[in-house]
Amino acid sequence: MRTATPAVAPAPPGPRPDAALRRTLAVTVVGSVMAVLDMTIVNVAMRRLSQSFGASLETIQWTATAYTLALAAVVPTAAWAMARLGARRTYLTALVLFTLGSLLAACAWDAGSLIAFRAVQGLGGGLLQPVGMTMVMGAADRSRLGRAMAVGGLPVLVGPIAGPVLGGWLVDAASWHWIFLVNVPVGALALVLGRRLLPADAPSAGRAAVRLDLPGLLMLSPGLALLLYGLARGGEHGDFTAPGTLVPVLVGAALAAGFVRRALTASAPLLDLRLLRDRTFAAGVGTLALFTCGYFGSMLLGPLYWQQERGLSATAAGLLGVPAGLVVGTTMQIAARRIDTVAPRRLIPAGIAVAALGMALLAWQVGVPGVAPWRMVASAMVMGAGAGMVMMPAMTTASRELPAPRLAAASTALSINSQLGASVGTAVLSVVLGRAGMAPTGFRTAYAVAAALLALAALPALCLLPRGRR
Numbered sequence: 001m002r003t004a005t006p007a008v009a010p011a012p013p014g015p016r017p018d019a020a021l022r023r024t025l026a027v028t029v030v031g032s033v034m035a036v037l038d039m040t041i042v043n044v045a046m047r048r049l050s051q052s053f054g055a056s057l058e059t060i061q062w063t064a065t066a067y068t069l070a071l072a073a074v075v076p077t078a079a080w081a082m083a084r085l086g087a088r089r090t091y092l093t094a095l096v097l098f099t100l101g102s103l104l105a106a107c108a109w110d111a112g113s114l115i116a117f118r119a120v121q122g123l124g125g126g127l128l129q130p131v132g133m134t135m136v137m138g139a140a141d142r143s144r145l146g147r148a149m150a151v152g153g154l155p156v157l158v159g160p161i162a163g164p165v166l167g168g169w170l171v172d173a174a175s176w177h178w179i180f181l182v183n184v185p186v187g188a189l190a191l192v193l194g195r196r197l198l199p200a201d202a203p204s205a206g207r208a209a210v211r212l213d214l215p216g217l218l219m220l221s222p223g224l225a226l227l228l229y230g231l232a233r234g235g236e237h238g239d240f241t242a243p244g245t246l247v248p249v250l251v252g253a254a255l256a257a258g259f260v261r262r263a264l265t266a267s268a269p270l271l272d273l274r275l276l277r278d279r280t281f282a283a284g285v286g287t288l289a290l291f292t293c294g295y296f297g298s299m300l301l302g303p304l305y306w307q308q309e310r311g312l313s314a315t316a317a318g319l320l321g322v323p324a325g326l327v328v329g330t331t332m333q334i335a336a337r338r339i340d341t342v343a344p345r346r347l348i349p350a351g352i353a354v355a356a357l358g359m360a361l362l363a364w365q366v367g368v369p370g371v372a373p374w375r376m377v378a379s380a381m382v383m384g385a386g387a388g389m390v391m392m393p394a395m396t397t398a399s400r401e402l403p404a405p406r407l408a409a410a411s412t413a414l415s416i417n418s419q420l421g422a423s424v425g426t427a428v429l430s431v432v433l434g435r436a437g438m439a440p441t442g443f444r445t446a447y448a449v450a451a452a453l454l455a456l457a458a459l460p461a462l463c464l465l466p467r468g469r470r
Contacts, residue, residue, distance in 0.1 A: 021136070021139040023197035025136060025148065025151050025152055026193055026197055028133075028136060029155060030190040031194075032128060032129065034098070034183050034186040034187055038125070039163070041166055042063060042167070045167055049111075049176055052176055053110055060111060063118045066115045066119040068228050069122070070118075070119040070125075070126065073126070075415055076220045076224070076271055076416065077212075078090070078127055078411070078415070079272075079411075080212050080270060086200075087134055087201055087408075088198045089201070090131050094124045094131060095190050099188065100120065101121030101123070102121060106184075129411075132152065136148050136149065137149075138404060139199075147337045151333075162325060164303060215262060216262050216263065219262065220256065220259040223253070226252030227253060227423075228419075229248050229252075230245050230249035230252060231424060232423070234431060271413060271416075272406065280397060280401055281402065283398070283460045285413065286457075286459075291355075291391070291394070292391075293421045293428070295383075296422035296426065297426045298429060298446075298450040299426075300429065305443050309440060310373075320373065325384065327385050328385075328388045329388070331385045331386075336392040339397060344464040345462055348390055349458045351389025352455065353386070354382060354389065356451050357383075358381070361383075362380060363451055364444075366440060366447055367441060369440070386454075390461075398464075432446045433445075
């Protein structure tokens with residue numbers, strides 16, 4: 001006896017895959033530019049904020065710390081939020097939080113209110129990158145994922161270079177309020193584009209039943225926040241043995257370790273760490289962890305060197321970083337497209353070698369008295385060329401072979417990994433610079449350590465060849 005097959009209503013027509021990807025990229029690039037530039041712009045304005053509010057630099061530094069701690073607390077919830085609310089709704093909520101936090105920060109009346117409003121910004125900013133990355137990976141064809149990631153990741157690499165220039169100009173030409181107000185029209189534009197262009201999430205019958213792993217959240221979010229706080233304090237004071245630094249690091253590490261144990265045994269963990277059983281994904285995480293340590297950690301060295309050792313202004317120091325930023329963006333566009341056709345074990349280790357060479361050249365030249373600025377800029381451009389060959393291609397390779405249902409967890413894990421890598425690198429190089437002294441020899445040592453961290457990333461990169469690809 002033949003059973004009749006129930007009729008299935010056809011799915012509503014939607015945009016072609018290419019059109020959907022272009023629309024998603026248009027929204028996520030605008031949102032990423034706003035978030036990435038904000039972090040670097042605020043760093044330039046610290047001294048002006050201290051003067052305006054009559055607060056110490058140590059107090060004003062909490063405007064950056066509060067943002068980072070809020071970001072660390074909310075990033076682990078990204079995969080759950082997308083499963084519960086849908087990626088589109090989660091992304092629009094993040095845009096609202098970030099834009100509202102920016103407007104409130106521009107209206108701050110004292111240091112305390114500014115710190116609180118920066119935390120609101122961090123809650124939105126922490127969701128923008130992992131949710132945006134998940135939407136891009138879901139909309140892109142796997143054979144052309146590298147091209148999509150190249151466009152989507154451009155703000156992450158160029159922002160740290162362009163931010164100091166824009167921040168210095170806004171502070172010098174206008175007032176500190178504009179370092180936050182500049183986000184409001186950009187955020188409003190991203191919201192309008194998001195509502196009009198982002199495709200609606202497919203309805204899911206099990207969405208309402210998705211539960212938040214509360215024990216995991218109570219371990220991972222505070223653990224990450226305490227770790228980042230301790231690392232920031234240790235890097236700021238050049239000492240990890242003080243109780244105010246050591247205790248948060250140890251407690252944060254213990255909570256993170258407890259979460260790892262739970263994530264590997266629970267049926268529905270907050271973050272699926274079983275992804276690390278995939279050799280390519282694990283190799284991508286290891287490569288990016290070491291590379292972001294050296295690359296983003298070194299971002300503090302250039303501005304300090306040009307201002308302290310060479311007597312340049314903040315704006316001039318930022319302008320000297322523009323050529324390297326342009327090289328990063330250009331190289332990344334080429335390399336991220338090439339990763340769709342070239343074996344990762346050929347491209348990514350080569351990029352690591354180029355980046356380490358550029359960083360080593362910086363270490364060698366920074367100790368030469370009166371070295372010509374163009375030589376330093378040229379070395380930074382070599383390093384930037386290597387960075388463009390590594391960051392997005394490694395992320396693309398790590399996630400390309402994963403099934404679609406695991407992309408949200410993968411993008412969240414990659415975001416946490418990058419945030420921790422950058423924080424650890426900044427803390428380590430701050431301590432190295434502080435111990436060696438704010439002198440040419442100190443900068444040389446710090447750049448040498450950064451070059452070593454970049455070179456170490458080549459070890460896991462050799463395992464990045466995906467299964468089934470030549």
